[in-house]
Amino acid sequence: MPEKIDYDSKIPNNVSLADDRRLQRALEGWQPKFMNWWAEMGPTLETHGVYLRTAVSVGRDGWAHFDHVNVPDYRWGIFLAERDPDRTIAFGEHKGEPAWQQVPGEYRADLQRLIVIQGDTEPASVEQQKLLGLSAPSLYDLRNLFQVNVEEGRHLWAMVYLLHAYFGREGREEAEGLLHRNSGSPDTPRILGAFNEETADWLAFYMFTYFTDRDGKYQLGTLKESAFDPLSRTCEFMLKEEAHHMFVGTTGVDRVVQRSAELIREHDTMDIAAHGGIPLDLIQKYINFHYTVSLDLFGSETSTNAANYYTAGLKGRWMEPRRKDDHQLTDDSAELRRPREDGTWETDELQKILLLNLDLRGEYIADCQTGVKRWNRILEDAGISFRLALPHPGFNRQVGINSGHHITPDGTIVDEQTWQDGQKHWLPSSEDFAFVRSLMHPVYERGKIASWVAPPRQGINGKPFDYEYVYL
Ligand SMILES: [Fe+2]
Numbered sequence: 001m002p003e004k005i006d007y008d009s010k011i012p013n014n015v016s017l018a019d020d021r022r023l024q025r026a027l028e029g030w031q032p033k034f035m036n037w038w039a040e041m042g043p044t045l046e047t048h049g050v051y052l053r054t055a056v057s058v059g060r061d062g063w064a065h066f067d068h069v070n071v072p073d074y075r076w077g078i079f080l081a082e083r084d085p086d087r088t089i090a091f092g093e094h095k096g097e098p099a100w101q102q103v104p105g106e107y108r109a110d111l112q113r114l115i116v117i118q119g120d121t122e123p124a125s126v127e128q129q130k131l132l133g134l135s136a137p138s139l140y141d142l143r144n145l146f147q148v149n150v151e152e153g154r155h156l157w158a159m160v161y162l163l164h165a166y167f168g169r170e171g172r173e174e175a176e177g178l179l180h181r182n183s184g185s186p187d188t189p190r191i192l193g194a195f196n197e198e199t200a201d202w203l204a205f206y207m208f209t210y211f212t213d214r215d216g217k218y219q220l221g222t223l224k225e226s227a228f229d230p231l232s233r234t235c236e237f238m239l240k241e242e243a244h245h246m247f248v249g250t251t252g253v254d255r256v257v258q259r260s261a262e263l264i265r266e267h268d269t270m271d272i273a274a275h276g277g278i279p280l281d282l283i284q285k286y287i288n289f290h291y292t293v294s295l296d297l298f299g300s301e302t303s304t305n306a307a308n309y310y311t312a313g314l315k316g317r318w319m320e321p322r323r324k325d326d327h328q329l330t331d332d333s334a335e336l337r338r339p340r341e342d343g344t345w346e347t348d349e350l351q352k353i354l355l356l357n358l359d360l361r362g363e364y365i366a367d368c369q370t371g372v373k374r375w376n377r378i379l380e381d382a383g384i385s386f387r388l389a390l391p392h393p394g395f396n397r398q399v400g401i402n403s404g405h406h407i408t409p410d411g412t413i414v415d416e417q418t419w420q421d422g423q424k425h426w427l428p429s430s431e432d433f434a435f436v437r438s439l440m441h442p443v444y445e446r447g448k449i450a451s452w453v454a455p456p457r458q459g460i461n462g463k464p465f466d467y468e469y470v471y472l
C-alpha cells in the first residue's frame with residue numbers, strides 16, 4: 001500500500017523510490033542542492049529545535065507526528081495521496097476515460113509548464129519570509145512560521161519528484177531552475193509577481209498566508225482534478241498540509257483585529273498607533289494590497305490557455321465532480337463585467353469555457369469573504385462600528401481586464417489624478433510600512449507576546465500557548 005511512508009531511505013517517500021534506482025539517484029543528486037538552497041535562502045534565525053509536524057502517513061487519520069526537530073534535519077520527502085485504481089477523468093474531451101499514469105506526449109509541454117509554475121511558488125514563499133523569524137511576536141508564531149516554511153519546502157519536493165519521474169532530462173533541468181530563480185532577484189526572479197514581493201512584517205505574513213496561500217489552495221484544487229494521476233495525488237496531499245497555512249493566516253488576522261479592538265476600547269480612540277497597536281484602517285490597507293496581488297495570480301479573466309487545459313483534462317475546476325453540468329462546457333455561457341473607457345461598466349456574455357480563471361477567482365473571493373466576516377464579528381462583539389471589507393476585484397490590478405484602469409475599492413472608475421490622490425488612503429504607504437515595522441520586536445520568552453497581537457485561543461497539537469515551541 002502506498003499509504004505507509006518509508007522513512008529509512010535517504011529521501012522519505014511513499015512512491016517505492018527504492019524500486020527505481022535511476023530516479024532515486026537523480027533525486028539524491030538534487031537533495032544536496034536543495035539543502036544548500038535552504039541554508040542560503042531559508043529562514044535566517046538559528047534555532048535548536050522547533051516543535052514541528054512531520055507527515056508519517058497519507059491516510060485520513062493520524063497522518064502527522066509532532067516533535068522538536070532541528071530544522072535542517074527535517075525529513076523532506078515525497079508523499080502522494082493513495083491511488084484510486086478506478087479513477088476516471090472527470091471533465092474535458094477525455095471525460096470518462098481512465099486517469100493517466102504516464103504523461104501523454106501531446107500534453108507533455110503543457111503539463112510540465114503547469115508543474116513548474118506551481119513548483120516555483122513553493123520555495124518563493126520561503127525566500128519571501130526569510131527574515132521574519134528575527135521579529136516573531138511569540139514562540140508559538142515562530143513555530144508556525146517554521147512549519148509553513150518546511151512544508152513549502154516539501155511542496156517543492158512534490159513538484160520536483162514529478163519533474164524527475166515523468167519529464168526526463170527537461171524535467172531535471174526545470175528542477176534545477178526552481179532553485180536557481182529567487183524571489184525578488186533582478187536577473188532571475190520567480191515566475192509570478194506576488195512571489196517577488198518581500199513579506200516584510202508579521203501582519204504581511206498573516207495576510208500572505210490568508211490571501212496568497214489561499215490562492216495556492218485553489219490552484220492545487222484545480223490540479224487535483226487533473227487527468228494526470230500522479231499530479232492529482234500529489235496535490236491532494238499538499239492540500240492537507242496547506243490547510244494549516246491558511247489557519248495561520250485566518251487566526252493571525254483574528255488576533256491582530258482582536259488586539260486592536262482591545263486597545264481601541266481601553267484608550268477610547270481609533271488612533272491606537274501610539275499605544276503599540278495597529279489601527280483598523282491600516283489593517284484594511286494591508287487587506288487591500290494582499291487581496292489584490294493575490295487576485296492577479298488567477299490570470300486574465302478570459303483565457304484560451306485555461307480553456308485548452310480544461311478540454312485536454314490537465315486542469316479542472318474547483319470541486320469539478322460536484323458541478324452540475326456536462327463537464328465539457330462547449331455550449332455554456334457566462335457573464336463578464338468589464339470597465340469601459342467612459343468610466344462605466346459593461347457586461348459581456350462569453351463562452352463559459354473561456355472564463356475558467358474567472359470561475360476559480362469567484363470561488364476564491366467567496367472563500368475570502370468568510371475571513372472578513374469573522375474579523376468583523378470580533379469588531380462587532382467589541383462594540384466597534386468600523387468594518388473591514390474586500391475591495392472591488394477591479395481595484396489595484398496589474399493583470400487582466402482591469403489593469404490599465406483606475407478603479408477605487410468601491411468599484412468606481414476614476415481618472416489618474418483621483419487615483420493618485422486616493423492611493424494613500426487605500427494602500428499601505430512607505431510610512432505605514434515603517435510604522436508596522438517599528439512594532440516588530442521579537443518576543444522569544446515563553447508565554448509572552450508582542451503588544452500588537454492577541455495570544456491564540458489554543459496552542460498547537462493540544463499544547464498550551466506557553467509551551468516551549470522553539471528552543472533558541
Ligand atoms: Fe505550498
Ligand SMILES: [Fe+2]
Nearest residue numbers: 213216242245
Ligand atoms: Fe502554503
